[in-house]
Amino acid sequence: MTHQRAFSLVILFVSLVSFSVRAADWPQWRGPGGSGVAHEKGLPVTWSATENVRWKAALPGRGLSAPVIANGRVYVTACSGPDEERLHVLCFDEAGGKKLWERSFRATGTTLCHPKTNMAAPTPCTDGKHVYALFATQDLACLDAAGNLVWYRSLTGDYPTVGNNVGMASSPVLWKDLLLIAVENAGESFGVAIDKKTGKNRWRVARPRGINWVTPAVIEHGGRAEAVFQSGGDVTAYDAATGTSRWTFAGKGISTIPSPVYADGLLLVPGERFLALRPETSGEAPPQVWSSNKLPTGYASPVAYGGRVYTVSAKGVVNCADLATGKPLWSQRLEGAFAASPLAAGGKIYVVNEDGAATVLRAGARAEVLGGGEVGEKILASPVAANGALYLRSDGHLYCIAEKKGR
Amino acid sequence: MVRTCKPWAGFLALLLALPCNAGADAGPLLARIKAVGKEGAGNAAAAKAWKELTAQGPAVLPAVLAALDDAGPVAANYLRAAVEVITDRALAAGKPLPREQLEAFVGDTRHAGAGRRLAYDCLVRIDPKTPDRLLPGMLDDPGAELRRDAVAVVLAKAKALSDGKDTAAATAVYRKALQHARDRDQVQLIAKQLKALGAEVDLTKHFGYVTHWLVAGPFDNSGGAGFHNAYPPEKGVGPTAVYRGKDGKEVRWKELVATKPLGEVDFNAIFGELKGVTAYAFAAIESPAERPVELRATSNDAVRIYLNGKEVFAREEYHHGTRMDQHVGRGVLKAGRNEILVKVCQNEQTEEWTRQWHFQLRVCDALGGAVPLTVVTQGKKDTSPKR
Numbered sequence: 001m002t003h004q005r006a007f008s009l010v011i012l013f014v015s016l017v018s019f020s021v022r023a024a025d026w027p028q029w030r031g032p033g034g035s036g037v038a039h040e041k042g043l044p045v046t047w048s049a050t051e052n053v054r055w056k057a058a059l060p061g062r063g064l065s066a067p068v069i070a071n072g073r074v075y076v077t078a079c080s081g082p083d084e085e086r087l088h089v090l091c092f093d094e095a096g097g098k099k100l101w102e103r104s105f106r107a108t109g110t111t112l113c114h115p116k117t118n119m120a121a122p123t124p125c126t127d128g129k130h131v132y133a134l135f136a137t138q139d140l141a142c143l144d145a146a147g148n149l150v151w152y153r154s155l156t157g158d159y160p161t162v163g164n165n166v167g168m169a170s171s172p173v174l175w176k177d178l179l180l181i182a183v184e185n186a187g188e189s190f191g192v193a194i195d196k197k198t199g200k201n202r203w204r205v206a207r208p209r210g211i212n213w214v215t216p217a218v219i220e221h222g223g224r225a226e227a228v229f230q231s232g233g234d235v236t237a238y239d240a241a242t243g244t245s246r247w248t249f250a251g252k253g254i255s256t257i258p259s260p261v262y263a264d265g266l267l268l269v270p271g272e273r274f275l276a277l278r279p280e281t282s283g284e285a286p287p288q289v290w291s292s293n294k295l296p297t298g299y300a301s302p303v304a305y306g307g308r309v310y311t312v313s314a315k316g317v318v319n320c321a322d323l324a325t326g327k328p329l330w331s332q333r334l335e336g337a338f339a340a341s342p343l344a345a346g347g348k349i350y351v352v353n354e355d356g357a358a359t360v361l362r363a364g365a366r367a368e369v370l371g372g373g374e375v376g377e378k379i380l381a382s383p384v385a386a387n388g389a390l391y392l393r394s395d396g397h398l399y400c401i402a403e404k405k406g407r
Numbered sequence: 408m409v410r411t412c413k414p415w416a417g418f419l420a421l422l423l424a425l426p427c428n429a430g431a432d433a434g435p436l437l438a439r440i441k442a443v444g445k446e447g448a449g450n451a452a453a454a455k456a457w458k459e460l461t462a463q464g465p466a467v468l469p470a471v472l473a474a475l476d477d478a479g480p481v482a483a484n485y486l487r488a489a490v491e492v493i494t495d496r497a498l499a500a501g502k503p504l505p506r507e508q509l510e511a512f513v514g515d516t517r518h519a520g521a522g523r524r525l526a527y528d529c530l531v532r533i534d535p536k537t538p539d540r541l542l543p544g545m546l547d548d549p550g551a552e553l554r555r556d557a558v559a560v561v562l563a564k565a566k567a568l569s570d571g572k573d574t575a576a577a578t579a580v581y582r583k584a585l586q587h588a589r590d591r592d593q594v595q596l597i598a599k600q601l602k603a604l605g606a607e608v609d610l611t612k613h614f615g616y617v618t619h620w621l622v623a624g625p626f627d628n629s630g631g632a633g634f635h636n637a638y639p640p641e642k643g644v645g646p647t648a649v650y651r652g653k654d655g656k657e658v659r660w661k662e663l664v665a666t667k668p669l670g671e672v673d674f675n676a677i678f679g680e681l682k683g684v685t686a687y688a689f690a691a692i693e694s695p696a697e698r699p700v701e702l703r704a705t706s707n708d709a710v711r712i713y714l715n716g717k718e719v720f721a722r723e724e725y726h727h728g729t730r731m732d733q734h735v736g737r738g739v740l741k742a743g744r745n746e747i748l749v750k751v752c753q754n755e756q757t758e759e760w761t762r763q764w765h766f767q768l769r770v771c772d773a774l775g776g777a778v779p780l781t782v783v784t785q786g787k788k789d790t791s792p793k794r
Contacts (some may be wrong), residue, residue, distance in 0.1 A: 108480040149488035165727035233477035
């Protein structure tokens with residue numbers, strides 16, 4: 001065996017050991033790359049409270065957070081108590097839905113929020129070995145897959161003015177060994193990268209003060225990784241490893257609720273006008289490729305899939321446009337109010353309204369409703385998919401929706 | 408040189424590396440957990456201690472629970488997870504929990520409510536009848552969570568009586584619940600049920616809201632500067648003082664009796680609907696004894712609260728929503744006269760939903776129960792209902 005070949009095998013081994021999240025897992029807010037796209041086929045097109053339900057697990061309280069799935073485990077957060085001060089992290093067996101463990105913490109930050117949201121608003125993230133659970137109270141817990149506590153941070157305890165009276169919802173994003181978190185609020189506002197092993201800050205940058213629910217995006221291009229933070233007046237990219245500012249796109253009316261998405265070299269920025277920016281490595285503000293007022297977003301982040309971009313308005317209008325040009329393609333009005341972000345998988349777009357009624361649309365140049373389902377519960381959490389199953393989360397239950405023929 | 412490694416040697420090394428915990432003292436481990444600091448300081452030491460602690464099994468549960476007595480909020484969450492993990496492992500392995508010690512711990516009110524609640528939860532896991540056995544005796548519990556559950560039992564009984572149309576008995580049981588309830592949702596539910604049964608509850612008095620104030624304003628808050636500027640009232644209140652307020656206008660203290668629900672002081676009704684302004688409210692109270700208190704406030708504006716000249720709370724946030732008791736300042740009342748000063752800043756937003764310029768404030772104990780005091784704002788001891 002040559003040294004080179006031996007070295008290659010070592011690299012392969014290290015890679016297999018290091019990357020515990022399988023390709024079909026769903027490790028964070030909006031899944032792999034924060035895209036909202038699952039590389040799944042065969043997800044159900046119809047379901048009900050009894051049809052195509054592989055398993056259903058009771059939850060101890062409310063949550064807008066979506067589940068994350070890795071290595072056969074499904075993690076989800078919830079909150080309960082008279083002031084939602086009890087913060088829960090739960091772990092279920094992916095195959096059968098058996099609850100493997102539950103940990104309960106007490107909020108260290110304010111629990112005041114708008115009635116629509118709650119303390120389990122941010123979606124956790126996982127590297128397959130650990131789950132990193134952030135709550136609206138800015139409590140951040142790292143637990144291993146067996147439910148052992150590894151470390152705990154109170155960002156409100158660390159920075160006492162952090163918080164707002166509307167509720168915080170930005171989710172942590174895992175990039176390499178860093179947790180990237182946007183803490184933009186009515187008090188001290190910042191973006192922070194926390195070492196996933198130690199729970200200590202690796203870098204921290206000041207961000208505009210103001211209410212903001214946007215989750216950072218990580219874009220990797222030109223050999224660089226940039227953490228993109230978005231506020232009402234700017235989109236700023238920081239070197240993901242060091243926090244050094246790379247570029248800023250200044251604007252007005254940029255959304256502080258839906259998050260940006262990076263696809264096909266374009267950064268899609270929701271707002272009063274939907275923007276498509278093309279980040280470059282020069283350090284200059286990215287040029288605007290197109291903008292549109294035909295892609296309104298309320299609470300839901302967009303999804304780019306198959307050369308098209310899809311948005312869902314708060315009032316239930318699904319819009320589709322050409323990703324490269326922004327040219328509007330179609331519009332489909334659905335019933336109900338929408339908070340959840342859309343999921344793209346298997347040539348379909350899954351959207352769920354606040355009453356829990358889901359619609360499955362064909363992803364393509366024409367609007368076509370293929371099916372849908374209802375479980376009879378209010379749902380504000382975004383649908384996710386992993387390993388052949390669709391997951392829906394209400395305030396009371398976590399549903400694993402899958403065809404009965406099995407995986 | 409080629410080194411060989413026998414399989415048993417690795418196994419032996421692993422065994423030696425495992426913690427030997429028989430009879431180990433939990434104290435140093437708990438101390439390391441309680442030493443966690445800001446920004447992740449002490450996390451590594453705490454994590455190692457946590458691992459060693461949980462490996463010791465159920466025998467350390469009483470010590471872990473007792474450690475919650477003086478643990479900070481972050482350390483308390485380390486300890487909560489330790490109790491849950493130790494309990495999970497013991498139950499999964501069929502090992503017994505120290506039931507008698509846990510029950511004794513629950514009953515020992517010298518310990519913090521947080522630890523006693525955790526002990527109670529452990530007991531519930533091994534004996535589902537624990538609530539029936541313990542909760543009836545916990546209506547006056549100093550732990551908020553145990554007390555809440557005890558009140559909930561009484562509320563269920565009252566509802567059953569009410570559903571059975573036994574109005575007199577239901578009213579009596581609801582009144583009993585009101586006497587013990589401290590959580591605002593329970594108190595408000597009881598008041599609603601009593602009202603339906605024909606009995607009114609004065610929630611303003613029950614919660615301990617201060618309703619008699621001297622108010623002064625408007626001072627400037629253009630650009631939010633007023634929140635950071637200490638105007639003359641923050642340097643001492645003289646009821647007859649005359650100040651220069653916003654735009655040089657003369658400002659004097661005015662007496663105000665808040666008649667809105669829960670003692671709401673509405674500055675718009677006093678000074679007009681102004682923007683970019685600051686107002687002060689002052690109350691003097693007499694306490695029969697020195698005691699720790701919480702000054703709990705509600706406001707949709709930026710607020711500072713002072714007790715006897717010392718700031719006990721500050722929050723610069725505008726029009727993001729209100730909830731009863733959203734702001735909590737902690738301090739100590741002296742025996743005799745004490746002074747409360749509240750600063751409320753309105754910003755310059757013009758949307759309809761930014762009109763509120765107001766606050767409510769109550770003085771209570773750590774559980775939320777009104778404390779005995781007399782409001783003497785005007786130097787007259789009869790200006791406010793005695794509690």
